Amino acid sequence: MDKMICPCKKVTRSDVLRAMAEGARTFKDIKKVTGAGSKCGKCEDDIRKLLKKHGKDQDKHKDKNKDKGKANKLEHHEQPIVVDALVLECRDAAALADFYATLLGWQRGHDAPGEWMDIVSPTGGTRLLFHQNADHLPPVWPPEPGAPQLQAHLDLAVKDKAAMRQAVELALSLGARLPEAQFGEDKWTTLIDPAGHPFCLVIG
Numbered sequence: 626m627d628k629m630i631c632p633c634k635k636v637t638r639s640d641v642l643r644a645m646a647e648g649a650r651t652f653k654d655i656k657k658v659t660g661a662g663s664k665c666g667k668c669e670d671d672i673r674k675l676l677k678k679h680g681k682d683q684d685k686h687k688d689k690n691k692d693k694g695k696a697n698k699l700e701h702h703e704q705p706i707v708v709d710a711l712v713l714e715c716r717d718a719a720a721l722a723d724f725y726a727t728l729l730g731w732q733r734g735h736d737a738p739g740e741w742m743d744i745v746s747p748t749g750g751t752r753l754l755f756h757q758n759a760d761h762l763p764p765v766w767p768p769e770p771g772a773p774q775l776q777a778h779l780d781l782a783v784k785d786k787a788a789m790r791q792a793v794e795l796a797l798s799l800g801a802r803l804p805e806a807q808f809g810e811d812k813w814t815t816l817i818d819p820a821g822h823p824f825c826l827v828i829g
């Protein structure tokens with residue numbers, strides 16, 4: 626028997642699943658589409674659990690970003706301009722977001738499917754945002770005259786050589802490449818991410 630998830634608005638579990646299948650990703654979306662949660666609000670927890678079970682509930686990330694926003698606002702008292710996000714161009718924003726989210730232990734934040742996606746650190750701070758561009762040409766590494774040049778790159782810190790080895794292994798298992806050209810002896814390792822951006826792992 627179909628479970629009633631919101632008695633006030635007579636919304637069933639199937640109604641919520643249907644809304645999800647049609648694109649609802651947050652409690653707010655479900656509320657808007659089905660009306661569930663718009664009276665006494667007691668069903669909100671159950672709806673969120675259902676969203677979470679199906680890998681959705683982006684509101685959670687929004688709350689985190691709200692906190693991050695607060696932190697940024699505090700910083701704004703002292704500094705009029707803060708770095709909100711570093712944006713990397715790529716052909717597949719979701720794939721590159723997943724690569725860095727897994728490598729860094731961050732979470733997906735917000736996205737506009739097919740256009741961009743960002744990831745956020747559990748401790749807040751500057752986001753990494755991936756902008757989708759079907760014409761993106763990755764830089765050539767090592768640099769060659771006349772070829773697309775590196776404009777910026779990420780330095781990711783690890784604490785020691787063992788952590789460096791683990792991070793390199795993880796990056797490679799996620800689809801990164803290890804170029805032959807290495808210039809940092811054993812303190813730096815340059816890798817190429819799945820979209821072709823060189824980045825460095827640095828002991829420090």
Ligand code: FES
Nearest residue numbers: 631633664665668
């Ligand atoms: S139980 Fe859903 S609004 Fe009251």
